[in-house]
Amino acid sequence: MSHAHPVCREIEPDLLAVAVGEAAPVAAERVEGHVARCGACREELRSYRAIDGLVGTLRRSPLPGDDATLARAKLESRLADLRSRLVGFGIFPSPLGPILIARSELGVSLVRYLGGRGSMASTIRRLLGEEAIEDRAATEALHAELMEYLEGRRTRLDWPLDLRRARSDFQRRVLEVTAQLPYGAVASYGGIARRIGAPSAARPVAQALRWNPLPIVIPCHRVIGSSGGLVGYAGKKIELKQRLLTIEGVLTEPARRDFRVRREAMYALHTGETEYCLPTCGSLQSSPLSELMLFGSRERAEAAGLAPCTTCRPDLHPLPA
């Protein structure tokens, strides 16, 4: 060993650095000078260089079992699974209070009015599960569009939706049909029930919409009771429903602990028709609300692709604004 002499001991770390090619020029020079005089250290340096060379061949020689193909395929499939379950969310202020927006790989999966109960973290875990990560970048644009909508500057939220949170096929169908209700229109729970081919299921429809994972986006606020009352919204947030309808130009009047849509002040579309009418046209007045869709204005009806009725001519005799 060359460590006997204090000078050799002192220069040893630099000698190692030189052997593995990591020495600073000054240190390299010092080592060079030293090994020119000290045979033991010269030998030491050769040994270390030989080891470094062997380690180099080790680095290049193949490892048994070093075929990552299968492991890579397994990883890709786990990642695909994780991606499909992973949810990115953002929490934003809104005129309706703090609101949570979450999206998955497939689309927007949850919009939620956040109440004051419980800690935010536990609420999020309860709502979204463990695979949720805060991702404002992925949700910020959605929030901006939602704000435009709530300010009446936007009438559509053309978002891809992820309805995997639907609790049943029935609820999924209810949500899909409700999503098609045009801006500024209202239909009844019974009307949605008819559209999904279960005309007697008005109450189950109301229950399904009570658990709507995507309020506003899937406009359950446009679905009302058979007598024109707003009935309910997101628990006890009936005022919110009234507010959302007002933004869309659907006027309501206060009723007992509720609000009521004034059917006689709205344009009507009968199921199966493509023309919208005055509420007094033909037998419309006696038709149940479940057979109608109501619009707050001609503009809204026409934006939904409807033409004015050629009999009652709402275009010539519009309702008083």
Place this chain on the structure above:
Amino acid sequence: MAEDAFEAVVAGHHAEIRRYLLRLTARTSDADDLSQETFLRAFRAYGSLPAGANVRAWLFAIATNLCRNHFRAQKRRRLAYAAVAFDPPSGEAGWADGLALADEAKARIEEVIAGLPVKQRLAFIMRRIHDLDYAAIGASLRCSEESARAHVFQALRKIRRGLEGLVPVETEPQP
């Protein structure tokens, strides 16, 4: 979520990270599991990785951390087996056994590396096999760059001692 970017991360680094773990664990099944876990963790955290971060060093840090936990668990299992006086189950053959190394010195190096204390072994393999810099190794081992370097050099000294008499060195006449 920057998913396409992460696909590039997998494509660029999975094979190397798995090779690193294979060298450390000497078992393909462990290398498969640990490399998978490394990338699943990385995927979850990828969104919060600052732009311009050294992704490769970051992956090595995750893999190193998982590997150390794996070694600790292995040690606990071994101790538990010992406590009930069982022989530990014989695993796959160590890869050094399976590898037909022409050179005895090379085989001895493998042996010495396998027997190093964990930190020295990790530091040495990261530095000399995977060519990571000391900043990255320090980050992986949660120590300073100087300590990382010290670990590598200490490993080198032990390899040198382990190879006493084996490394072909021309001896010179003493002056």
